[in-house]
Amino acid sequence: MVDVDVRDLTVEYSSGGYVVRPIDHLDLRVASGELALLLGASGSGKTTLLSALAAILRPTAGTIRVGDLEVTGLRGAALTGYRRHRVGVVFQTFNLVPSLNALDNVQAPLWAAGIPARRARSRAEELLERIGLGKRLGHRPGDLSGGQQQRVAIARALAHDPPLVLADEPTAHLDYIQVEGVLRLLRSLAEPGRIVVVATHDERLLPLADQIAHLSPSPSAASRPPERLRYRPGQVVFEQGAGSDLVYTVEEGEVEIVRQRTDGGVELLALLGPGRYFGELGPLFGLRRSATARAVGHAVLTGYTPGDFRELVGSGVGLAPARWARTPPCPEGPDGAK
C-alpha cells in the first residue's frame, strides 16, 4: 500500500538573489490508486512540489512520506534507490538527454537500476511502441517535435514501472488526439498500488482526478467589509511569500516595504506615508506576497478586498501607489509589494 503524505511542507530557494517561498506550510494526502491533480497558476509551486516529491529538491521544512519511506530524510544510496525504483517523473521541459536517442533515453532509468541490457531494450521498445513512437526509436530529442519529446519523457517515467508517477503539465505540448491518449494512459496508471500526481493549469483534466489540490493562494471573500487595522511599531502587516488577501491603504503613520535577500540581508523597497496604498497585485492576481510590509511606528491601515479596492480607486479618491526607493530588479510594476 503506497500513500503519499505531505505534512507542513515549506520550500524556499534563491531566485535572482531573493528568497522565494513557493510552498508555505502545505499539507496533502493521496491514497494508493488515486490520481491527484495539482492546480494553480504559474509560480504557485506546482513544479516545486513535484520536485520535492521526486526527491530532486530538498524542502526547507516539513516531511514527505511515500509508503513507509520518509523521503525528506533520505540521503546517499537510499536517496538514489528511491529515485531509481519508487518514482517516475515527466518533466515540464522534458529533460531528455540530448546526446541519447529516444530508445536510450527511455532505457536510462533501467540502466541505472541495473536491468540487463536486453530486457531494458525490449521494455523501452514496448513503451515507445505503445505511445506511437515505434518508428522514432533512433531519433535524438533535437529531431523530435515537442509532442514526440513529451511522449518519450512519459515513456521514460514509466520505464521502471514506479509506484509513484509525477507528471508536470503532461498535456501542454500535445494536440487534442494525443491529449486523449495521454489522459487515458494517466487514468489507467492510477490503480491500486500506484499513485499518479499531475500538475497542470489545464482545467480539462479536472474530471480525471480523484483529488484536486489548489496551490494558488485562495481568493479573499468578496463580501468582507473594509477593515481598519492598528499596528504597533515593527509589527508585520504581511510576510514575503505569504498568501495574499487584502490591499492596504495607509491612514496614519508609516509602513516600510522590505524584501528578504538570499544572503540574509533585507532591502528597503519603499517607505509609505498616509494616502499611499500597497499590496494590490497579490490579491488581484492570486500571487504570493513578493515582499514584507511592516509598521515603522504606530500605524493605522485600512484593508480592502480586491473588489472593494477597485471601487475605491474608481471612485476617484486621491490615493497614490507605493513608489520604489530604487528601480526594482524584477519587472513588477510601481507597487511596493504584490
Add this chain to the structure above:
Amino acid sequence: MWLVAAGIIGSIVYLSVLERLRELAVLKAVGASNRSLLGGFAIQAVLLSAAAAVLAVGIATVLAPVFPFTVEIPALAFPRLVATAMLVGLVASVVGLRRAVAVQPALAFGGP
C-alpha cells in the same frame, strides 16, 4: 610547454563537464548514483584525453621531417605526453563532476 598543454586539457575537460550539468542532473533524477556518474564521465574524459594525445603524437611524427629546421623529440616524450594527458583529464573531470553532482537536480534544471 608541458604546463601549457596540461592547463589546456584540464580547463577544456573541466568546462565540458560543467556544460553537461543539466544532463548529469537528469541522470541523477532518474536514479543514476554519483559514483556511476563519476566513473562514466571520468572514463570518457580519460579516453578522450588519451586519444587527443595519441593524435598529437601522430601529427608530430609526420610533421617533424618536413619542418624547415631540425626537430628532436626525445623518445620518452611520447609516452609522457599520453600519460600526462590522461592524468590531467582524470583530475579535471573528477573535480568538475564533484561540483556538478553536488547541485540538487531541480536547481540544475534552472529552478523548480
